[in-house]
Amino acid sequence: MDIPYKLSRRTLLIGGAGAVVLAAAGPLTSQASEPDVFTLASWTPLLGRQLAAGTAVVRLETVEDLRRAPRPGEHVDPAERFRLGFSLVTGAFPLETITISHPKSGAVNLFITHSEGKATAVIDRRGASLLPPTAAAPSSKGPNS
Known part of the structure; x- marks a missing residue:
């Protein structure tokens, strides 16, 4: 089975760091935009x-x-x-x-x-x-x- 693209360690680290940032920032933005009544x-x-x-x-x-x-x-x-x-x-x-x-x-x-x-x-x-x-x-x- 041939894979048409190659994943490097750098690509995986950058993707993983981006996912962590998005996961951490998502709840913060939803809480900030919605006041707690x-x-x-x-x-x-x-x-x-x-x-x-x-x-x-x-x-x-x-x-x-x-x-x-x-x-x-x-x-x-x-x-x-x-x-x-x-x-x-x-x-x-x-x-x-x-x-x-x-x-x-x-x-x-x-x-x-x-x-x-x-x-x-x-x-x-x-x-x-x-x-x-x-x-x-x-x-x-x-x-x-």
């Missing part, structure tokens, strides 16, 4: 703003940090934990999940509880780094992202 910092600037929520319009009333200082003997857990409080401006809340149109990230799906024109969503990222990455549709982010 499940951080406290991504919601705090929206406090008091009206947001589209499907056919409804809601106002982000509260953004409450739920992290607490560690007790003696506990390790510090830097995972994001926070609560979002929404009030209904127009329309109606759906039963369990709400799709908020986040200005920087697009559609974000949140589990909610609601009563009398108020809704609450809790984001708890503890253990999120232990979960395997999931493939999400580009236009929708689920609560387990």
Whole structure:
């Protein structure tokens, strides 16, 4: 069997180095171009703003940090934990999940509880780094992202 081209050690090393660079840079570019909506910092600037929520319009009333200082003997857990409080401006809340149109990230799906024109969503990222990455549709982010 004749091979019409020859591979040299230099060609293999350059190709391998290029593959390593592409593999390392790929996740960095995708993370940089897509803000993480499940951080406290991504919601705090929206406090008091009206947001589209499907056919409804809601106002982000509260953004409450739920992290607490560690007790003696506990390790510090830097995972994001926070609560979002929404009030209904127009329309109606759906039963369990709400799709908020986040200005920087697009559609974000949140589990909610609601009563009398108020809704609450809790984001708890503890253990999120232990979960395997999931493939999400580009236009929708689920609560387990």
